[in-house]
Amino acid sequence: MDQVKTSIENGVLTVTVPKVEVKKPDVKPIQITGKPTLSTNFEEVTWAKLKSAICAIFLKQPDSCDLEKLYQAVSDLCIYKMAGNLYQRIEMECEAHISTALQSLVGQSPYLVVFLSLVERCWQDLCDQILMIQGISLYLDRTYVKQTANVRSLWDMGLQLFH
Template structure:
């Protein structure tokens, strides 16, 4: 049995005088920094490397703690056991199931709409439009009506729906204007009836446009020379008002009389006057229907007022 050889200690006197002879360990291993605390250095022996002992990186040749061969053998055995344990921990990969292929089956025949789909849907919408113009409660839910318009537009039936809505609105607007014929001879009362008819039309067209909003945003915008539902309502009201000359003339005359009374100092309903003038502006007939007679009436009023002042005053006072 071989004993480990200890490195001879170097005295201080020899280091101060002659050059110290390097030890065999110092030739094999270069000097390294000494750890803070030195303990027994673990060693390992690898049989595949001709029995050479391999020290860890923190080995210090100046230390007197050198491992024994029995410790080397026990360290090698523990290392092999740990490797075997690590290999035994690895689990085998389970076999992957076979991938299923996606099969797409095409429909043999293209689905078609029912033969009476358009007529049934329009019957439901027509009933709602009639109820709106007659100021009656709508029997069907507004959400269902909105979805019905969407379905017709998605199946490219927006053109027929637009024409049907226009025709239905025209019938009700014409009847509303005809109902004003022969009404009260009192111009103030008659103007109130005209203003109520106009306000009803605005509310009704707003509600119809809300139901057919999808039609207004798709078919109307995508088709040139097609007006929105709101513009259609204004156009129909303007057309039938111009056809009914009695109602148009009576409305203009009533407005001029109201303005004349106000200029003479009488109290008038300015809210009613304002609403009717806005109606003429919205319909686009203010200049051609109301402006010209209004200017003529104004000229007559101020001409008569000038003659009256001229007759009551002398020339110097009149020129002032």
């Protein structure tokens, strides 16, 4: 192996470096053997996680699954063409919880001012809950809902259910 050589002539430093041969890496193309396959119960397992989170949101309880994983679950369902079914399931789950919340207001107080404050509290809770669900389901709202006629955004769907 050659060494680095230095010399000084007339006050000029000269450095001689041996040539190094660089080998090109041998890159082989990636071979794709087919589309990735989903487990047969992918939709059900993923929906169970999302349903649990939606219930926790409406019941004001913590959920074990973090928001990023829930967002990814919604994205995965949409990417694998399960968005329509997901939207219907979210709508049915929201309808059940909102209906329960509205039913709980019946007969709460004979005093109008007290009753209206209860309705306002219910409304504020609903807004917070729908915003949280919309945040998790943003991919659904931005893809499926925008591309499908006569389908309301999750926010509008929540407002309609409260109405």
